[in-house]
Every structure is written in structure tokens, then in C-alpha cells.
Amino acid sequence: MSVKWFGKRMVMGTIVLLVISFLSFFIMHLAPGDPATAFYGGNAQTLNTAEKERISRAFSLDRPVIEQYGLWLKEILQGNLGYSSKEGRPVTVILLERLPNTLLLFGVTLFFIIIGSLWLGTVAGMQKGSLWDKGLSTISIATSSIPSFWLGILFISFFSVKLGILPSSGTGEVGGDGGILDKLRHLIMPAAVIILTHTGIYARFLQESIKAETSKYYVMVAKANGVLEREIRKGVLRNASIPYLNYIGMTIPSFFGGSIIVESLFSWAGLGQLLVKAVMMKDFPLIMGGILFTGLLVVFSLFIIDLVMYAVDPKLRKGAYSR
Amino acid sequence: MKSRKVLLFWCVVLGLIVIMTAFAGLFSTHAPNDMDMDKIYVPPGENHLLGTDHLGRDVFSRLLEGGKVTLTVAGVSVFLSLVIGVLYGGISGYVGGYVDVVMMRFLEALITIPSLILILAFQAFMQGGMWSMALIIGITGWLVTARIVRSEFIRLKEAEFVKMAIMFGTPVWKIIFGHMLRNSVPAIFVVTLFNFAGAVFIEVSLSFLGIGVPPAIPSWGNMLYYAQNDILIGAWWIGLFPGIMIFITILSINFIGEALKDPGRRRLNA
Numbered sequence: 001m002s003v004k005w006f007g008k009r010m011v012m013g014t015i016v017l018l019v020i021s022f023l024s025f026f027i028m029h030l031a032p033g034d035p036a037t038a039f040y041g042g043n044a045q046t047l048n049t050a051e052k053e054r055i056s057r058a059f060s061l062d063r064p065v066i067e068q069y070g071l072w073l074k075e076i077l078q079g080n081l082g083y084s085s086k087e088g089r090p091v092t093v094i095l096l097e098r099l100p101n102t103l104l105l106f107g108v109t110l111f112f113i114i115i116g117s118l119w120l121g122t123v124a125g126m127q128k129g130s131l132w133d134k135g136l137s138t139i140s141i142a143t144s145s146i147p148s149f150w151l152g153i154l155f156i157s158f159f160s161v162k163l164g165i166l167p168s169s170g171t172g173e174v175g176g177d178g179g180i181l182d183k184l185r186h187l188i189m190p191a192a193v194i195i196l197t198h199t200g201i202y203a204r205f206l207q208e209s210i211k212a213e214t215s216k217y218y219v220m221v222a223k224a225n226g227v228l229e230r231e232i233r234k235g236v237l238r239n240a241s242i243p244y245l246n247y248i249g250m251t252i253p254s255f256f257g258g259s260i261i262v263e264s265l266f267s268w269a270g271l272g273q274l275l276v277k278a279v280m281m282k283d284f285p286l287i288m289g290g291i292l293f294t295g296l297l298v299v300f301s302l303f304i305i306d307l308v309m310y311a312v313d314p315k316l317r318k319g320a321y322s323r
Numbered sequence: 324m325k326s327r328k329v330l331l332f333w334c335v336v337l338g339l340i341v342i343m344t345a346f347a348g349l350f351s352t353h354a355p356n357d358m359d360m361d362k363i364y365v366p367p368g369e370n371h372l373l374g375t376d377h378l379g380r381d382v383f384s385r386l387l388e389g390g391k392v393t394l395t396v397a398g399v400s401v402f403l404s405l406v407i408g409v410l411y412g413g414i415s416g417y418v419g420g421y422v423d424v425v426m427m428r429f430l431e432a433l434i435t436i437p438s439l440i441l442i443l444a445f446q447a448f449m450q451g452g453m454w455s456m457a458l459i460i461g462i463t464g465w466l467v468t469a470r471i472v473r474s475e476f477i478r479l480k481e482a483e484f485v486k487m488a489i490m491f492g493t494p495v496w497k498i499i500f501g502h503m504l505r506n507s508v509p510a511i512f513v514v515t516l517f518n519f520a521g522a523v524f525i526e527v528s529l530s531f532l533g534i535g536v537p538p539a540i541p542s543w544g545n546m547l548y549y550a551q552n553d554i555l556i557g558a559w560w561i562g563l564f565p566g567i568m569i570f571i572t573i574l575s576i577n578f579i580g581e582a583l584k585d586p587g588r589r590r591l592n593a
Contacts, residue, residue, distance in 0.1 A: 012432075015428065015432055016435045016436075018432075019429070019432040019436075020432075020435075020436055023441070023444075027441075027445060028447075028448075030448070141574070141577050141581060142574060144577070145520075145570055145574040145577050146570055147528070147569055147570070147573075149531055149547070150547060150562070150565075150566035150569065150570070153551060153554055153562045153566070154562070154566070156555075157554040157555075157559055157562070160555075168555070253435055253436060253437040254437060254438070257437035257438060257439030257440060258439075260437075261528050261531065264532055275440065275443060276534070278447075279443045279446055279534055280533070280534060282447055284447070287444055287447055291436075291440055291441075291444055294437060295435070295436055298435055298436070298437065299435065
């Protein structure tokens with residue numbers, strides 16, 4: 001059963017990546033002007049007709065679109081994302097340089113969001129009708145309505161301009177003067193902004209799902225039979241965590257989107273900031289590569305969440321959900 | 324009864340914001356693009372209610388004018404995504420079978436892509452005015468609507484009154500519009516409301532990154548974009564107020580949506 005389940009997930013992931021590659025290729029293809037101009041950006045005016053033709057042939061731009069897509073896909077599968085039209089370096093190299101920073105920010109924020117929301121959500125969900133319960137419902141909506149980058153601006157104005165204790169931008173080098181501490185100092189504000197604006201809504205989801213679970217019949221029966229409160233708690237939490245995990249999986253794409261803006265605000269040298277810069281410079285190969293790469297990251301993290309869900313949910317292992 | 328009052332309160336707040344921004348000309352004290360180089364970075368005070376920015380423009384007037392732009396972009400884009408979403412979800416839900424499977428798989432794939440990234444890609448070659456922004460946000464924001472409409476349609480298709488209508492030989496278009504679409508309105512309304520908040524968020528984010536609404540047009544996001552530099556020299560008021568407006572707008576939408584989402588309130592539980 002499990003092999004089939006994993007197979008299904010893999011196929012779905014592959015389809016998603018294909019759609020993404022298709023979109024990123026055709027969005028760029030739709031760009032106005034002839035592709036040679038698009039690839040050369042601002043320098044295109046200096047090219048004469050013969051040169052343009054040569055470029056078109058060199059990049060197979062004279063072939064039919066579908067064939068171009070096929071050729072492009074083939075190159076990508078071999079790890080060749082082309083060359084950045086502004087920096088002249090391979091896109092893969094540029095993206096891989098930025099990857100650790102994005103993963104660091106993503107990992108740290110997600111870790112604290114999960115820890116925080118598990119704690120808050122459990123406390124609030126278990127005490128139905130308490131101050132915790134009502135407070136979290138309201139506060140989570142409030143915090144999720146704050147634009148994260150605006151909170152970032154406020155943070156910069158307070159911690160960097162007024163108090164001068166935290167750097168307003170940059171990534172920090174582990175190998176530099178400050179060592180790991182310097183990196184951490186740079187990480188605090190971007191991470192804090194994302195954590196503060198996201199934890200509430202995840203906690204609320206867990207809280208709701210715990211509340212729904214505690215009102216189920218089996219909990220009442222367990223209570224009536226004198227099962228230890230601790231044991232019931234464990235069972236409820238386990239069952240409630242499945243929709244919660246599902247929710248995390250569902251929101252990961254928008255989570256990535258949000259981190260793009262925070263990265264740009266704090267000049268955190270990650271993929272998001274790179275992508276925004278690439279859009280402003282109209283560096284098309286880099287944009288295409290960046291989109292694909294982000295898609296890959298999303299699919300990969302969804303896969304990890306699937307694995308966790310698989311471990312938590314025995315129904316999944318027994319194949320209860322297979323259609 | 325208490326939740327009803329809360330709902331009313333947030334509706335009034337949102338209504339005030341919409342009215343203030345829609346009739347920006349009536350409320351604003353200065354022309355939004357009037358520059359006064361003698362009065363740059365004036366802190367909030369008598370003549371300038373919320374101070375002035377780096378070109379001596381009145382922040383309060385720009386706030387109202389910017390709100391008009393932001394809310395218009397969000398409104399138009401939400402309308403667009405509503406139309407696409409209802410069509411896509413409706414077809415998928417009503418036809419069912421293989422069409423449904425294929426359409427939903429495609430939708431799942433699209434949902435996996437961070438919509439902001441798609442929008443960035445579009446922005447790379449469509450950097451036009453605010454209408455193209457609305458268009459882009461609209462054509463990337465219909466996914467959740469389509470999902471909801473589809474599930475509503477599937478649910479309603481099994482409802483007794485629809486089966487009855489089919490049995491009586493009611494024309495198909497009447498069943499689709501009169502029975503199914505009409506009964507999905509509460510659900511569609513809630514998701515559209517949340518979509519609207521999302522659209523405000525996206526417009527603000529893009530303009531904040533400097534790739535949204537052109538700089539000549541004031542919008543809440545644009546104002547925050549310039550506030551990034553102003554804040555470093557201590558002009559906090561330029562960044563604070565647009566953010567508060569965005570916050571209150573999204574907050575009221577979220578509270579209204581939350582109150583309406585309450586399943587007990589839903590008129591129809593077929």
C-alpha cells in the first residue's frame with residue numbers, strides 16, 4: 001500500500017514541476033519583442049540584423065515553440081539553467097549560492113512557528129472557553145493581518161535607527177569578522193518578523209482542530225471509562241495534528257511568497273531577493289531558473305510534510321484514504 | 324448576539340475606509356501630488372495632519388488617494404478572479420468525471436506555485452499601470468474560489484431539490500444559475516472577501532518592492548516603498564500611517580469573513 005501511496009505523491013510532484021516549468025517557459029515566451037531582444041535586454045539596440053539571426057540560431061530561437069520547450073527541458077534535466085544575461089555566470093551557480101541563506105531563514109522561521117503554534121494551540125485548544133482560548137482566536141487574526149514587511153520597517157526604525165543594536169540589512173558572513181554571531185545578529189529581525197506574523201494563524205488552526213477533536217464521541221467514552229487525562233490528551237493531539245500538518249503543507253507556497261518580501265526588505269541574500277532583483281533587471285534566464293528552483297523547493301518541502309504525516313497517521317499507512 | 328455587534332462594528336470600519344478613500348477629494352486637505360520643497364519632512368501637526376514626505380507632499384491626502392488606488396486594484400482583480408473561479412469551478416463541479424479529475428489536478432499543481440512568484444514573472448514584462456496590475460493579480464488569484472465553487476456544486480448536485488428539479492425537466496441553465504450558483508453565494512462571498520484581503524496584500528507587497536503601481540501614482544504600497552529610506556533618517560510618520568491603514572483594512576475584512584464563515588450562521592445546510 002505504501003509503495004502505491006509514495007508513487008502517487010511522486011507522480012503528483014513531477015506533474016507540478018512540469019506545469020511550473022511549462023509556465024515559466026511560456027510566460028517568458030509571451031514577453032513582447034523578439035526573444036533575442038528579451039535575452040539581451042537593454043543591449044539589444046546595438047545588434048544588427050545579421051547578429052540577431054546568429055543569436056537566434058545559437059539559442060535555437062528559430063525553431064517551433066514546442067521544440068524550444070523540449071530542448072530547454074532537456075537542458076534543465078541535465079542541470080543547465082542557462083546563463084544570467086546580466087552577470088554572465090551560470091544561473092545554477094548563482095542560485096546555489098543563494099540557497100543556503102534561504103534555507104536558513106526558512107528553516108529557522110518554520111521551526112519556531114511550529115514550536116510556538118504547537119504550544120499556543122494546545123494550551124488554548126485544551127482549555128475550551130478560557131481566556132487563552134478566546135484571546136488566541138482574536139490575536140491570531142490580528143497578527144496575521146499585519147503586513148510582515150511593514151512590521152519589518154517598524155523594527156528597523158526601532159531596533160536599528162533608535163537603539164542601534166541590530167543591523168538593518170545584509171546577511172552577515174560566517175567566515176567574516178563577526179563569525180557565526182554576526183550571522184545570527186542579521187538573522188534575528190527577518191526571522192522575528194516572519195515568526196510574529198505567522199505563528200498566530202497556525203496556532204489558531206491547531207486550536208480549532210483540537211476543539212473539534214475533543215468534542216468527538218471517542219473522547220467522551222474514554223473519559224467515561226476513566227482513561228487517564230494524559231492519555232486522552234495524547235490521543236487528541238495526535239489526531240488533531242493531522243489536519244494541522246495538512247494546513248502547513250497547504251500554506252507553504254504562500255509562506256515562500258511572503259519571505260520574498262521580507263528578504264528584500266532586509267537585503268537578506270536569499271532566493272527571494274535575487275528573484276526580485278532579476279525581475280527589476282529583466283534578467284529572464286535568472287527569473288526562469290528562480291521560479292523553477294522555488295517550485296522545486298516547495299515540492300520538496302511538501303514531500304517532507306507528507307512523510308511526517310505518513311508517520312503520524314496510521315490510517316494513511318493502512319491505505320484508508322486511497323481512492 | 325455579541326458576535327453580531329462585532330460584525331457590525333467591523334463593517335462600519337471597513338465602510339468608513341472605503342468611503343474616505345473613494346471620495347478622497349472631499350476629505351483631503353491638499354492635492355495629493357502637490358510638492359512643497361520648503362516643507363519636506365514636516366512632522367504631523369496643524370497644517371499637515373499626518374506630516375509631509377520627502378517631496379513635501381501631504382501624507383494624509385496621499386493616504387486617501389493611495390487607498391483609492393490600492394482598493395481599486397484589489398476590487399477589480401477580485402472581480403476578475405471571481406469570474407474565472409466560478410467558471411472553472413462550476414464547469415469542473417458540474418461536469419464531473421474525467422474532466423473534473425484533470426481540471427482539479429491542474430489546479431492542485433497551480434496552487435503549489437507561490438502566487439507571488441507567478442506575479443513577479445508577469446511583472447517582468449508587463450510593468451504597466453495599475454490596470455495591468457489588477458489583471459495580473461486577478462488571473463493568478465482565482466484558485467481558491469474555483470475550489471470552493473467546485474465543492475459547493477458537487478454538494479448541491481446531490482441535494483434533493485436539485486434532483487427534483489432535474490426530474491421535473493427544469494432547463495439546465497436554470498438549474499445551474501437558479502439552484503446551484505444561487506445557493507453557493509454565501510460560500511463564494513466569504514472566499515471572495517478573503518481574496519480581497521489577499522489582493523490588497525499583494526498590491527501592497529509589489530508596490531513596496533518597487534515593481535507594482537508606477538511611482539507617480541500614490542498607493543499604500545508605494546508610500547511604504549519610499550518610507551524605507553525615510554525611516555532611516557527618523558521620519559517615522561511616512562511609514563507608520565499607510566501601514567496602519569493596510570492593517571485596519573485587512574483586519575476588518577478578516578473579522579467580517581471570520582464572522583460570516585461561522586457555519587451556524589450559514590442559511591443553507593443541504
